[in-house]
Amino acid sequence: MARVSHLPGRAEHHWIWQAEAACRGVGADAFFHTEGEPRPDRAAREEAAKAVCSACPVRARCLEHALRVVEPYGVWGGLTERERQLAARPDAAAA
Template sequence: MNNHLRPLLTHWQWQAEAACRGMDSAVFYSPPDERGEDRRRREASAQAVCAACPVRSPCERFAVSNREAHGVWGGTTERDRLEQVRGNRSDWRAEAPTSGVPGSNGVDISHATTHG
């Protein structure tokens, strides 16, 4: 079967294993007025969930490859991902394989919800 034609459920299967599955998305996304220490605390809480997640790497690759501009994904914050995209980090995973990661094969997933 052509990789571009595989069933959508298979395409998103990695999310079924996510530690954040079923959690309140407010853990991962900032309210518009959140700043400073409050934001750092919430991000640290989200990153703690991600630290033990079995799909942390595919989640991060998904967020980076799709230029996800909001929330904590795969343990990375918006700022972390922006720095990766700009090439400011030595651990940039641009060369990491994206096989099996939603969005890596041209499927439009821009309206998908991951957390929650």
Template sequence: MTDVSRLPGAALHHWQWQSRAACRGLGPGRFFHPAGERGEDRDERDRAAKRICEGCPVREACLRHALLTREPFGVWGGLTEEERRPLLHRTAHTVSA
């Protein structure tokens, strides 16, 4: 069963930022790597996704969402899952202190 306890809830105001996202309507293939994708192919997909995020008006809200929900995959708010991990680690220590 999926643990949804960290999700911010169903209230519309929690999700309105998504309607203004630069990625809206582009599909997940640009932001989530297919199984087994490695090396230059994955790096190029990540760079292309980040170019879309660069000018996005809701980039901060997107990243905040990914960190809050501990999104394990994809490019969110201009950061890959690998780039978000240190932020999650830092956030966990800040909250528990």
């Protein structure tokens, strides 16, 4: 039997911010590319996703999450995969 006293406790505070995200109900296809997506379509989709993010009340928390867990795909917190990679570089703060 599990020793309940050794369990880590409640963890919803790690994800509850997502309930207030502007992207809820939008659909993942707006934020993640499909295989073989043409470059112009990808650029248009990313700009539309960033527009959703721009008015999001939890944008900073979303971006913090994406950077912390190194989300490999999609638009998170208003940044694309490449933009997050650049933001995470040690020399990014100096720029």
